[in-house]
Ligand SMILES: Nc1nc2c(ncn2[C@@H]2O[C@H](COP(=O)(O)OP(=O)(O)O)[C@@H](O)[C@H]2O)c(=O)[nH]1
């Protein structure tokens with residue numbers, strides 16, 4: 109009876125309680141899911157703002173690379189621009205040497221060290237400083253600051269007064285031969301490609317002779333340049349005799365009335381024959397055929413510093429070098445090697461390489477070079 113009463117009395121209560129629980133649960137779910145959504149919202153907006161900042165960064169990147177491209181274009185336009193690295197080392201070191209208030213022994217020591225560091229070389233440094241010491245001794249110069257312009261004048265004066273023209277004899281009736289020599293990696297093949305394009309552009313027909321038979325890749329590299337520059341090419345077998353490739357090249361050029369043969373050579377050999385002996389032979393054989401060697405260009409990598417000078421002496425003895433092509437002056441070269449080559453070897457620098465592309469070979473202008481180094 110009591111149980112019945114209780115049941116009868118509690119049943120609606122329990123039902124009510126259940127209904128209450130269900131609705132609390134329902135509200136709970138709604139609130140929870142809302143909270144969850146609210147919690148994810150900032151994450152989404154964060155993502156958007158992240159994306160936005162990425163976009164900004166990308167535009168920044170693009171504009172940096174754009175300005176990098178712009179500055180390269182600007183630099184490409186001037187020799188000065190591409191010598192900026194050389195200038196910063198050179199002018200920086202010299203300016204530091206000349207900061208004291210009077211000219212003392214320390215000034216000379218600092219100046220000498222700066223020139224040596226800039227690759228000018230021992231002998232050339234002495235030659236450049238001697239007249240300046242005289243100017244100071246006779247009191248024509250008393251201030252360290254005046255030494256700078258005196259130094260610039262002196263360095264310009266030391267550079268060769270010889271002609272820097274490339275020798276081309278149009279009255280020959282047979283091909284002019286330009287031999288290109290130098291150690292591996294100096295930039296011979298690249299220089300030939302650039303030269304070929306330039307000579308082609310001024311109306312001369314050109315044949316490239318792939319005298320670097322040391323590795324197959326050298327011939328292929330030259331073949332690419334021949335295509336690019338509109339030249340013919342004669343190649344030999346890998347490991348073949350370089351002299352005979354050049355001889356064949358000259359013969360082909362003669363029969364096709366081609367004006368100029370640009371002969372590539374090896375900077376290293378596969379056998380024990382001395383490279384210098386081999387190059388001397390190349391030169392003899394080239395002269396023996398129907399053409400005439402009118403130019404022997406020694407290619408020197410400007411970043412090798414004083415080492416380049418030692419190479420130059422050896423090559424010059426073997427092949428009677430008529431001009432130097434100084435490559436990679438756009439890189440980390442310090443520039444002083446120019447003075448060492450010109451004053452110690454008495455061989456004019458005729459061309460300068462300022463990059464890896466076909467247009468990056470220019471005639472060397474001594475005055476322009478010296479002023480680009482100083483300011
Ligand atoms: N930056 C720069 N690189 C150069 C210049 N000349 C040549 N090179 C690079 O130097 C490397 C060696 O050149 P290559 O012509 O094959 O030298 P080779 O072994 O003497 O024939 C190549 O990567 C060239 O692109 C130059 O004037 N400036």
Ligand SMILES: [Mg+2]
Pocket residue numbers: 296297298320326372
């Ligand atoms: Mg080569």
